[in-house]
Amino acid sequence: MSWLLVSPILIPLAAAAVSFALPERRMAQRTVAVGASALLLATSLLLLVEVATRGMVVMQAGDWPAPFGITLIADHLAAIMVVISAIMALATAVYALVDIDPAREGLGYHPLFLVLVTGINGAFLTGDLFNLYVWFEVLLISSFVLLTLGNRRAQLEGGLKYVAVNLVSSLFFLVSIGVTYGLTGTLNMADLAIALKDVPTGLVTILAMLFLVAFGIKAAIFPLFFWLPASYHTPPVAISAIFAGMLTKVGVYALIRAFTLLFTQDVPWTHDVLLWLAGATMLTGVLGAAAQNEFRKILSFHIISQIGYMIMGLALYTPLALAGAVFYLVHHIIVKANLFFVAGLAQRMGGSFELKKLGGLYRHSPLLSILFIIPAFSLAGFPPLSGFWAKLVVVLAGVEVGNWAIVAVALVVGLLTIYSMTKIWQAAFWSPTPEGVTLSGLPQKRLWVPVAMLAGLTVVIGLFSAPFMNLAEASAAELLNPAGYVEAVLGADAAAEYDVPIVLEETP
Amino acid sequence: MNSLILRTTTRLLIGVLLLFSVFLLLRGHDLPGGGFIGGLVGAAAIALYAIAYGYEHAFALLRIRPRALIGVGLSLAVLAGILAAFAGEPMLTGLWWIREVGPWTVKLSTPLLFDVGVYLVVIGVVLRMLFSLEEH
Numbered sequence: 001m002s003w004l005l006v007s008p009i010l011i012p013l014a015a016a017a018v019s020f021a022l023p024e025r026r027m028a029q030r031t032v033a034v035g036a037s038a039l040l041l042a043t044s045l046l047l048l049v050e051v052a053t054r055g056m057v058v059m060q061a062g063d064w065p066a067p068f069g070i071t072l073i074a075d076h077l078a079a080i081m082v083v084i085s086a087i088m089a090l091a092t093a094v095y096a097l098v099d100i101d102p103a104r105e106g107l108g109y110h111p112l113f114l115v116l117v118t119g120i121n122g123a124f125l126t127g128d129l130f131n132l133y134v135w136f137e138v139l140l141i142s143s144f145v146l147l148t149l150g151n152r153r154a155q156l157e158g159g160l161k162y163v164a165v166n167l168v169s170s171l172f173f174l175v176s177i178g179v180t181y182g183l184t185g186t187l188n189m190a191d192l193a194i195a196l197k198d199v200p201t202g203l204v205t206i207l208a209m210l211f212l213v214a215f216g217i218k219a220a221i222f223p224l225f226f227w228l229p230a231s232y233h234t235p236p237v238a239i240s241a242i243f244a245g246m247l248t249k250v251g252v253y254a255l256i257r258a259f260t261l262l263f264t265q266d267v268p269w270t271h272d273v274l275l276w277l278a279g280a281t282m283l284t285g286v287l288g289a290a291a292q293n294e295f296r297k298i299l300s301f302h303i304i305s306q307i308g309y310m311i312m313g314l315a316l317y318t319p320l321a322l323a324g325a326v327f328y329l330v331h332h333i334i335v336k337a338n339l340f341f342v343a344g345l346a347q348r349m350g351g352s353f354e355l356k357k358l359g360g361l362y363r364h365s366p367l368l369s370i371l372f373i374i375p376a377f378s379l380a381g382f383p384p385l386s387g388f389w390a391k392l393v394v395v396l397a398g399v400e401v402g403n404w405a406i407v408a409v410a411l412v413v414g415l416l417t418i419y420s421m422t423k424i425w426q427a428a429f430w431s432p433t434p435e436g437v438t439l440s441g442l443p444q445k446r447l448w449v450p451v452a453m454l455a456g457l458t459v460v461i462g463l464f465s466a467p468f469m470n471l472a473e474a475s476a477a478e479l480l481n482p483a484g485y486v487e488a489v490l491g492a493d494a495a496a497e498y499d500v501p502i503v504l505e506e507t508p
Numbered sequence: 509m510n511s512l513i514l515r516t517t518t519r520l521l522i523g524v525l526l527l528f529s530v531f532l533l534l535r536g537h538d539l540p541g542g543g544f545i546g547g548l549v550g551a552a553a554i555a556l557y558a559i560a561y562g563y564e565h566a567f568a569l570l571r572i573r574p575r576a577l578i579g580v581g582l583s584l585a586v587l588a589g590i591l592a593a594f595a596g597e598p599m600l601t602g603l604w605w606i607r608e609v610g611p612w613t614v615k616l617s618t619p620l621l622f623d624v625g626v627y628l629v630v631i632g633v634v635l636r637m638l639f640s641l642e643e644h
Contacts, residue, residue: 010589017582021582023576062598108575
């Protein structure tokens with residue numbers, strides 16, 4: 001089974017190697033990218049089935065036993081994330097066939113994209129803190145290049161902010177890893193979960209805050225989000241869609257991992273900080289979006305507000321809340337990337353991302369209007385789409401613990417999300433085409449395929465939410481009981497050493 | 509750069525540098541060295557050649573595009589990880605073939621293959637950077 005576990009890392013990496021070795025062969029590179037993504041989806045689905053039926057899959061790379069070697073582990077959460085990343089990779093690879101121009105392909109778009117996917121999957125599957133840092137760097141460095149590929153002025157400007165802020169985040173991450181190692185002498189996450197119990201709680205909390213800054217920058221939570229809306233609207237749509245879908249979510253994943261497995265010593269304090277941040281993230285994101293008038297900038301700010309919901313689920317730290325956070329992650333990745341794809345289609349027809357210069361798309365292409373309405377309504381939380389269930393569960397979790405303030409924030413932010421989506425609808429679809437703008441013909445079919453596929457997925461998750469919710473609940477159960485994770489990595493003796501932390505009934 | 513002194517020295521040095529880079533690569537398993545530092549020395553040798561004789565000549569010397577070199581190196585590294593599958597071991601487990609050939613003991617292993625991959629990737633990356641700086 002260990003090969004099934006590494007295949008989500010190996011497949012894109014091997015494909016990237018092949019793609020690098022064929023610099024002049026564009027067709028071959030395209031075939032490799034799409035083929036590898038499809039294969040990735042197949043194997044990651046197998047991995048999820050394996051995890052769901054037989055429990056966590058663990059592998060010690062190079063046969064070096066944990067905690068000395070590098071552990072790879074797939075629990076429910078990791079397996080779900082890998083499947084979603086494979087879906088996104090496939091959708092992006094197909095969309096990129098048309099969207100990425102030959103010049104960018106010549107500069108190495110395809111291999112870089114595959115390296116990005118490798119890094120994302122590696123970050124999900126690793127069970128070692130330093131290895132997590134390495135995968136973060138792999139995905140960051142390829143994202144730096146992808147973001148600035150083509151050297152347009154706006155891209156370089158956005159890229160500069162992106163690179164600078166993310167390097168600061170990496171620095172924080174590295175420093176925190178150093179401090180962790182100094183305190184405990186181990187970086188294996190399962191081993192750390194045990195070792196951190198012997199460290200004074202105050203020190204652990206300081207460490208937790210250091211990690212919060214490092215992962216918080218990557219996840220774009222308040223007040224560390226400003227790099228995101230400055231850069232995500234600059235590269236080609238295929239690139240910004242996978243960035244919008246996956247990259248911040250790797251940060252959220254790392255936060256969930258850290259604040260369920262490692263930093264649960266002082267939950268009332270740490271998770272309270274998270275809750276405040278979640279509320280502030282939701283509000284600032286949605287207010288920022290309300291002030292924007294560019295299609296992709298509005299969507300970028302909405303990434304931030306939606307991240308807030310996931311952090312809210314993590315901060316409430318109940319089974320229902322965590323299940324909601326996981327469900328939200330899945331829902332959000334699909335919907336957000338889809339909206340970016342739709343923005344790309346709208347731009348191809350209307351010639352601009354500026355809402356002022358767009359108009360008349362409803363009459364021009366009813367199909368695109370439907371494909372926009374589905375993810376947009378899903379994002380805003382209309383039943384029966386996936387976003388409704390995601391919001392419902394997170395809000396219910398808030399009601400359950402009686403935290404009315406965060407519930408109110410979540411509901412108001414949902415309302416404001418509808419405002420932003422109707423603003424786009426009003427300006428780009430319903431209003432008449434501005435003078436001097438002629439709408440061009442319908443884009444190629446291959447661009448529509450991923451959009452329709454992801455929209456269909458949103459509807460399916462909405463209509464048949466039970467199996468997805470079951471998976472989310474299974475992840476939440478595992479996250480709240482790290483002893484299972486510790487046992488899977490280090491064996492039963494170590495798990496006995498790790499006594500189960502108490503789940504708080506109420507967050508103050 | 510058209511300098512007789514540099515060209516003459518380069519011709520004398522390049523062989524030594526390349527040999528030294530391979531020496532570092534092979535020595536790396538137990539002693540300081542390895543694919544990364546070996547690759548840097550190898551890339552430095554070719555960069556020196558490029559400065560002395562011009563980039564076209566260095567390109568001709570290399571015979572393969574730096575980006576393809578990255579691909580080949582990365583493939584070798586991945587292969588070194590996957591080979592363990594045929595021995596029924598987890599990924600990246602080191603496999604060794606130790607043979608007595610005459611008076612010498614030859615030690616071949618997947619870590620060596622991995623290091624050769626790293627070596628090629630490092631040369632590819634450094635030269636790709638240098639060549640694209642030259643293009644602009």
